[in-house]
Amino acid sequence: MDLRPTGHSLSTKSHSSQCIGSCPYCSCGCSFIVYSENNLVKDIYGHPADSVGMGSLCTKGLTYLQEIVNSEFRLRGYYLNKEPISRQELLRVLRENLIGKKIAFILTKQASAEDYLVASQIGEVFVDAPVVGFKTRTLDLKDWPRVKLIISIDAEPTLSDVMAMRFVVDAIEAGAKLICISARYESLCAKAHERELLNLGEMVRFLQRHLRLDGEIGKLLRAFRGGLVLFGAHLFLTPARAWFEYFLKKVREMGANYAIVGDIVRFEAREIGELFLNLEKFDAIVSIGNGFRYFSDEELELISKKFSLSFSAVPDFSINVSNVGVGLSLVPERGFSAFRGGLREGIYSNRCIASPSGCEEPWRLLSEVFEIKSLGELKLQDAKALNKEEPKGFLEAKRWIYYLGGLCEELGHWGYWTHGLEPTQRLILPKGESFTNPKLESIEKVHSANIAKGAVFISPEFDEYQPFFAGIRPGSFQGRPFYLVEALT
């Protein structure tokens, strides 16, 4: 990162130091300036010279970088079966229960590449995102405004890679045509020149018909001499994954570019669904972030017989069900390299203030426990040729359940004003349709004209321990294997 502080302070609040970092909470990696005093974040601004954020930070970035850092709900300290213990006692418990044991790590968005590297040395790494062995983009974000045709397939930057939306808007302003094919109308669709509202099964059929040389999309891609096709990352964690890998290949064959929008992992790791199938073989489960919220009641019962450790910024579901809970250091308090996201790599944030007492960087603590001296290197997932053959058969379902949230992510529900963006967990259905599921009875149902027929959306960003509304954690209603879009047949 070669940005320097601005000549004049952007903050009018009293501060004694400033520091530049990069937000790792999506793959836009907006640069920011933290103004601090007495080791507290007093103010934070997007860096005006950053070519991606251009002086802005989105709500998610501000929440994670300032709101949660200063939150009164912040978890500090070390807990054994919910009772406070000293750091020395913590080290003893961890040595006793982790060294020589088979450990599964669940790394959520709160985990850094440094955490990933240490976890990979002492256990198996599982992530709550699709893991892919192909390039996640063939055109850099900054080149998006040059394209004349953008086709979005269930991609919504506003809910994931927020600042990427700017580059789409710049392309439209410069005359690009935008076509949106999605299961719910979102901000991107509102700007589109043409729209199709389709559930997952219909979407696969539509693309199979039109994303070919003699199909409507194929003709457009050729007429516009290429173009950019955006794919929502969640599509690669659905039963239709093989189809979308095949469509990526078709896009390239037609001379167009693609980019995966959303949370995705290209480094060696396994998807969390594999952990559910192999729980028996592990002695200990370690979560960085709120990873235990993905487990069903039966799996939690099994885990209760093993050793469990959670690092979290707040006393969330994972902290409450683990044997050992540890306060987690947040981005301004630690050097943090990102290892998730498809649009940019190499996002690194400097340590701007010291960690509060009782908050730890997981990789440093685990290195101390296991006496690890070096981090090693990130390894890409095995490069897999994209699915060459057209998959056989279509997917039939009476209903497609989308486990996708809105503007507020799980940790955002611990912030007063961000929780207000999505104050209740809702099940959103198309107009005129009904859906019953005993596990979801307590969740408010809302009908909307903006949802594709045969689809239903439910946010997985809630858990039973959030302070303002006791929602239901995803593990209690999501099916197995773990998909972000599930078929009910």
Ligand code: SF4
């Ligand atoms: S757009 Fe992404 S990188 Fe930028 S502030 Fe928001 S979450 Fe952070």
